[in-house]
Amino acid sequence: MSALLAARRAPAAANALRLSGYARRQLQSVQIRKAHTQPPKADVPPTFYPRMTAAPALLWTAAALGVGVFWYKEVEERFGAEGASPSPLVGDAKKKTAELLEAGKAKAQGLADEARDKASSAKDQANEVAENVKANAASAQKQASDKVASVKDSADEKVGELKGKAESAKQAATDKLKDAKQSAEEKAGQVKEKAAGLKQSATDRAKALKDIAEEKIDAAKSKAEDVKKAAADKAESVKKAVKDKVDAGKEKAEDVKQAGADKAKSVKKDAEDKVEDVKKAAKGKADELKDKSELVKQDAKEKVDDAKETLKSKAKAAAEEAKSQGADIKEKAQAGAQVVQAKVSETLDLEPLADDTTVVFVLGGPGAGKGTQCANLVRDYGFVHLSAGDLLRAEQNRPNSKYGELINTYIKEGKIVPMEITIALLHAAMKEAKSSRFLIDGFPRKMDQALKFEEAVVKSKFVLYFECPEEEMLKRLLKRGETSGRVDDNIESIKKRFRVFEDTSYPVIEHYQDQGKVQKVSCKQPIASVYAQTKDVIEKELHL
Ligand SMILES: Nc1ncnc2c1ncn2[C@@H]1O[C@H](COP(=O)(O)OP(=O)(O)O)[C@@H](O)[C@H]1O
Numbered sequence: 001m002s003a004l005l006a007a008r009r010a011p012a013a014a015n016a017l018r019l020s021g022y023a024r025r026q027l028q029s030v031q032i033r034k035a036h037t038q039p040p041k042a043d044v045p046p047t048f049y050p051r052m053t054a055a056p057a058l059l060w061t062a063a064a065l066g067v068g069v070f071w072y073k074e075v076e077e078r079f080g081a082e083g084a085s086p087s088p089l090v091g092d093a094k095k096k097t098a099e100l101l102e103a104g105k106a107k108a109q110g111l112a113d114e115a116r117d118k119a120s121s122a123k124d125q126a127n128e129v130a131e132n133v134k135a136n137a138a139s140a141q142k143q144a145s146d147k148v149a150s151v152k153d154s155a156d157e158k159v160g161e162l163k164g165k166a167e168s169a170k171q172a173a174t175d176k177l178k179d180a181k182q183s184a185e186e187k188a189g190q191v192k193e194k195a196a197g198l199k200q201s202a203t204d205r206a207k208a209l210k211d212i213a214e215e216k217i218d219a220a221k222s223k224a225e226d227v228k229k230a231a232a233d234k235a236e237s238v239k240k241a242v243k244d245k246v247d248a249g250k251e252k253a254e255d256v257k258q259a260g261a262d263k264a265k266s267v268k269k270d271a272e273d274k275v276e277d278v279k280k281a282a283k284g285k286a287d288e289l290k291d292k293s294e295l296v297k298q299d300a301k302e303k304v305d306d307a308k309e310t311l312k313s314k315a316k317a318a319a320e321e322a323k324s325q326g327a328d329i330k331e332k333a334q335a336g337a338q339v340v341q342a343k344v345s346e347t348l349d350l351e352p353l354a355d356d357t358t359v360v361f362v363l364g365g366p367g368a369g370k371g372t373q374c375a376n377l378v379r380d381y382g383f384v385h386l387s388a389g390d391l392l393r394a395e396q397n398r399p400n401s402k403y404g405e406l407i408n409t410y411i412k413e414g415k416i417v418p419m420e421i422t423i424a425l426l427h428a429a430m431k432e433a434k435s436s437r438f439l440i441d442g443f444p445r446k447m448d449q450a451l452k453f454e455e456a457v458v459k460s461k462f463v464l465y466f467e468c469p470e471e472e473m474l475k476r477l478l479k480r481g482e483t484s485g486r487v488d489d490n491i492e493s494i495k496k497r498f499r500v501f502e503d504t505s506y507p508v509i510e511h512y513q514d515q516g517k518v519q520k521v522s523c524k525q526p527i528a529s530v531y532a533q534t535k536d537v538i539e540k541e542l543h544l
């Protein structure tokens, strides 16, 4: 049995021998690696490298020894001391095993020694390589730092040069700025002085003109008041005379009627009396008397009708006379008003604009899109856009404006505000704009405005007429009215504005059409298409 166990343990001894062979091969691999004199990887310290390769060899040797000792101990435990072996075969095996173990031990020791020596020489070589690498790195570092120092020196030099240049440029700029500032200040002083002079003379002139105008207006007003009062007095007296005459006529007609009625009554009574008398006497005579009474009655009726007719025609003649007198008074009053208006016009006293001023009248019904297209032209061609309606609305809202109330009433009713106000506003705005190119939008809307403006301010170049059907304009204005806040963007005012446009403003367009000055643009298209047409017209007419 123990011989069998010993035989079984023999392969374990062989394994120990195999392990020691593996340890030898590991040592050979150390030698091979060492033959390649490559430096160790950067992250592994050079002294660690040989130790790393020798370590597995030592481990394997120790393991082989451990297995051998374990196996030997077990055999000893199971089978006791050498002398207790049951057979010489077991003794042999034991002996052989001990020999093998001894030989393995000696070999492992030899290999371990060899490995240690080789590891130590590998360590020395590795240290040498590391020293070399270190020396190379130090010299490279030195070269690099020399280069950095020289680059830095030349950069410092350049920075110095540039700094000098910048300093001198800065000084030159400061000098220039100082000079410019001084001359600007001088110029500003001169301009300021000139402006103050101009302002003063303009103020004086405006004041003088205002005084004259106010005087004239007061005189005209009082004259108008007189004329109005005289007309009112006359109208009152004529009215009274007519009334008196009508009353007298009426009274007379009443008298005649009464007389007729009385007479008819008495005749009737007579007749009745007579009838009563005769009735008793003869029945035949009664019919005769009855006829007679009928005739008298008829006669009386005719007389009453005649009297009525006479009075009626008399009253009619009196009324006709009164009417013609009234018309006369109205005519006189109108003439008076015209005189007043003419006097007010004189007070306009406008200073005409330069002849080379370009003025384009932009006309069209309310809501045709005049303002929308003018805004595009301003953007693309730099016109100054003046909307008569906008100027009037601004004046209406200006605190202390004399005309605010009046303008509000006119605009709400869709009527044309007296031209003196509108022309004065346009003239002032044009003077203030100091431009030579104007789009005058929504003006002139009445013949008198057109004539006066061209006579007193400047002639227009042509009329840009935006043609649009009424139902389209109505639609646009009602939509605009949702947000515009304008007092006249409501259905009542819009209808009135359409009538005024047709009756009063369209004749202005016809007037310019007769002179061949109207350029028509059709508006019932999207804004962009309308603008494309508008641009063509403007460029062609003004040679832009
Ligand atoms: N071609 C167009 N198509 C549709 N809506 C338009 C067109 N042109 C203008 N509008 C709109 O119609 C309204 C009236 O235009 P606006 O330029 O104010 O007219 P107006 O010249 O009579 O003052 C505005 O609300 C505007 O946006």
Ligand SMILES: O=c1ccn([C@@H]2O[C@H](COP(=O)(O)OP(=O)(O)O)[C@@H](O)[C@H]2O)c(=O)[nH]1
Residues within 6 Å of the ligand: 365, 366, 367, 368, 370, 387, 388, 389, 390, 392, 410, 411, 412, 414, 415, 416, 417, 418, 422, 441, 442, 443, 444, 445, 488, 497
């Ligand atoms: O020369 C003018 C221009 C405008 N208006 C008044 O201003 C209103 C609005 O005119 P606007 O051109 O602003 O509007 P539109 O009717 O063209 O949309 C008109 O109905 C008029 O009552 C006026 O009296 N005279």
